Amino acid sequence: MSSLSPQNWLLLKRVVRFGETDAAGVMHFHQIFRWCHEAWEESLEKYGLRASQVFPNDNEVGGTLEVFLPIVHCHADFRLPIKNGDQLSLKLMPTKIDLGSFELKVLFQRGDEDVAIGVLHHLAINSQTRKRCPLPEEINLWLEASSVQFGLRPL
Amino acid sequence: MSSLSPQNWLLLKRVVRFGETDAAGVMHFHQIFRWCHEAWEESLEKYGLRASQVFPNDNEVGGTLEVFLPIVHCHADFRLPIKNGDQLSLKLMPTKIDLGSFELKVLFQRGDEDVAIGVLHHLAINSQTRKRCPLPEEINLWLEASSVQFGLRPL
Amino acid sequence: MSSLSPQNWLLLKRVVRFGETDAAGVMHFHQIFRWCHEAWEESLEKYGLRASQVFPNDNEVGGTLEVFLPIVHCHADFRLPIKNGDQLSLKLMPTKIDLGSFELKVLFQRGDEDVAIGVLHHLAINSQTRKRCPLPEEINLWLEASSVQFGLRPL
Amino acid sequence: MSSLSPQNWLLLKRVVRFGETDAAGVMHFHQIFRWCHEAWEESLEKYGLRASQVFPNDNEVGGTLEVFLPIVHCHADFRLPIKNGDQLSLKLMPTKIDLGSFELKVLFQRGDEDVAIGVLHHLAINSQTRKRCPLPEEINLWLEASSVQFGLRPL
DSSP: OOTTSOOGGGEEEEEOOGGGBOTTSSBOTTHHHHHHHHHHHHHHHHHTOOHHHHSOOTTTTTTTOOEEOOEEEEEEEEOSOOOTTOEEEEEEEEEEEETTEEEEEEEEEETTEEEEEEEEEEEOEETTTOOBOOOOHHHHHHHHHHHGGGTTOOO | OOTTSOOGGGEEEEEOOGGGBOTTSSBOTTHHHHHHHHHHHHHHHHHTOOHHHHSOOTTTTTTTOOEEOOEEEEEEEEOSOOOTTOEEEEEEEEEEEETTEEEEEEEEEETTEEEEEEEEEEEOEETTTOOBOOOOHHHHHHHHHHHGGGTTOOO | OOTTSOOGGGEEEEEOOGGGBOTTSSBOTTHHHHHHHHHHHHHHHHHTOOHHHHSOOTTTTTTTOOEEOOEEEEEEEEOSOOOTTOEEEEEEEEEEEETTEEEEEEEEEETTEEEEEEEEEEEOEETTTOOBOOOOHHHHHHHHHHHGGGTTOOO | OOTTSOOGGGEEEEEOOGGGBOTTSSBOTTHHHHHHHHHHHHHHHHHTOOHHHHSOOTTTTTTTOOEEOOEEEEEEEEOSOOOTTOEEEEEEEEEEEETTEEEEEEEEEETTEEEEEEEEEEEOEETTTOOBOOOOHHHHHHHHHHHGGGTTOOO
């Protein structure tokens, strides 16, 4: 894979749906955070991870999953109105911040236009003690694989 | 308390918010199910129950809470458009179906008009085995107290 | 296309996302209605319609779109718990009820298991007068094309 | 009213509901933005404005409402896990940025603990031209009345 072409798990698509609009006729702002989180989940999946390796579920709350990855900060900027039926391209740009946290930036584009950007900052905590801990190995692998293409990019 | 006047935990209020509308300018249909569930939670709270007695939470999934109350069926009818800023009155009508299930009907009114109705059908299951079990005592008390006023009503 | 194989716009996929679960560790019930509506939108899109032909948007509320298609009834049945990461298959079964309304049934399957079913009942109304009117031609075409495969099916 | 005691439209309450949690057993992060927006709406209402004076609705999209107030930026910080049933106090801190925009900061507290903070940045645009314009008079009045108490506060 060329370092010039982004990994396929970092380039996603999303179509805006009617229930995501409000009475002003455009996407209701907070949907972007759901989109960012779902993009993260889809990215992990395309990279090869199973949801049960990363997310607590029915059998694993307080159980076998050792690390939770809560969001401690997030933000978004909206540049152009986003409408029902818009076909958006998502560029995911994950960055490891330190041993126990990472940031995921998602750029939303419609054709050549940047329409919005969303950023999630995740922290690793031990699921029992709720204290900070290192990121799970699976997440580290995804972060490293994802950084290859961006190594020389002046972002 | 008179049997003619509904219990205060069965008469709630709700104002429709902008993010609950869609680009047709009216409430997006599935919000009604969130409203019904939140009305149920508010009703239990007003009746005197704590959320941790009824709902699994951070400390209790797979832990101390013995009974979960999943929804196995729900439906809604929409009679009139519901708009941003509408001040709705909610009438809750819970009915015990059998030892292990109950139904909650919620009538949404704007002034004297019936605008919508939503119905949730809950089943009691053991949180470990996932098999059917009797309703928790707290829910039975709420159901019984709630039925007093409706005892003679030809609903 | 064989009448035995469903049209491709009636067989969709969906992966359950983390934000769609609740503290009981499973899909929170009302998400199914969002899924049904989004499946409908995706189906129209795959069939060849543009969102702006069917849904009001920024430029068209009170404007050029003549017919709105509000939901007047919906219901769902839940048979098995649905979890984060589940890969669901959706079978869409639309039926024309009369000149001015149709029903969309969506069956959700995980492998060979039926996990849930959701039903939306849409009514055509004139966007100005809010009175009942015939379904838009585009919706009629989609309904007719969709019914071919189901003509002999004893559902 | 004392300048030391916040106006009543800037101190709100909210109880966390079950459907707002996820399978990690705590509030799913993006709910905070819905809470912020709904707090803003409730604040305007308590101050004395009607929804139809500020928000587009069924009759007014592309119609009589001259100014829309889209969000161009938002962010949130999460300090402590928020759980189902938590009774939160909300402190709203609106600030006029310039003639055509304002920021609303909402501090979420549980008892004496700060659990989260959310910030919405709104821009005034003409509903027809989509160009920037001055804030509506109603919003200016709310902003001015809201700033009295905070005039001397070193926030």
